[in-house]
Amino acid sequence: MALKVELKPGEKLLVGNCIITNADQRTRLFIDGKSPILREKDILTNATATTPAKRIYLAVQLMYIDEDISTGRETYFGLINDFLEAVPSSIEIVNEINNEILTGALYKALKAAHRLIEYEQDLLNHVPTGRPRLPADDQGS
Incomplete structure (x- = not known):
């Protein structure tokens, strides 16, 4: 089952060793796999x-x-x-x-x-x- 993550505009997400930065609107991502994932607020x-x-x-x-x-x-x-x-x-x-x-x-x-x-x-x-x-x-x- 995929992890569902909703990002606010400009919010960042760490997936593995990569930082993903959301653009200017809310985004919903579905992430499959076992990479470490952290929201910006938890880093x-x-x-x-x-x-x-x-x-x-x-x-x-x-x-x-x-x-x-x-x-x-x-x-x-x-x-x-x-x-x-x-x-x-x-x-x-x-x-x-x-x-x-x-x-x-x-x-x-x-x-x-x-x-x-x-x-x-x-x-x-x-x-x-x-x-x-x-x-x-x-x-x-």
Whole structure:
């Protein structure tokens, strides 16, 4: 069964090692085969991988595009180990990514890595800002 992809005007699509850019109107494509496929919105670059989880996603993305786990294995595991040290509560998502990579399901690993980005963002959204209120602040009131 073919994968159906609808592209907005100007939207890009990665198929294998090729970038396809849509013209000025909506387009529907049907793609048969097993080449890696990513929409523009799902592609990260070195410049856009600005957080630890995004760098993990980028490492998985490179494995997926190259269809070769060895491409980024060292980088990936270095990033994962650092991330787990900083965020041990992410172990469940990290285990999922690892299992998908080990079974060769790199697209599923990429989706799990996207959940890691969301998890990281959720943690960052709940970090208190400003300086903490200290008991000494209440003196003199």
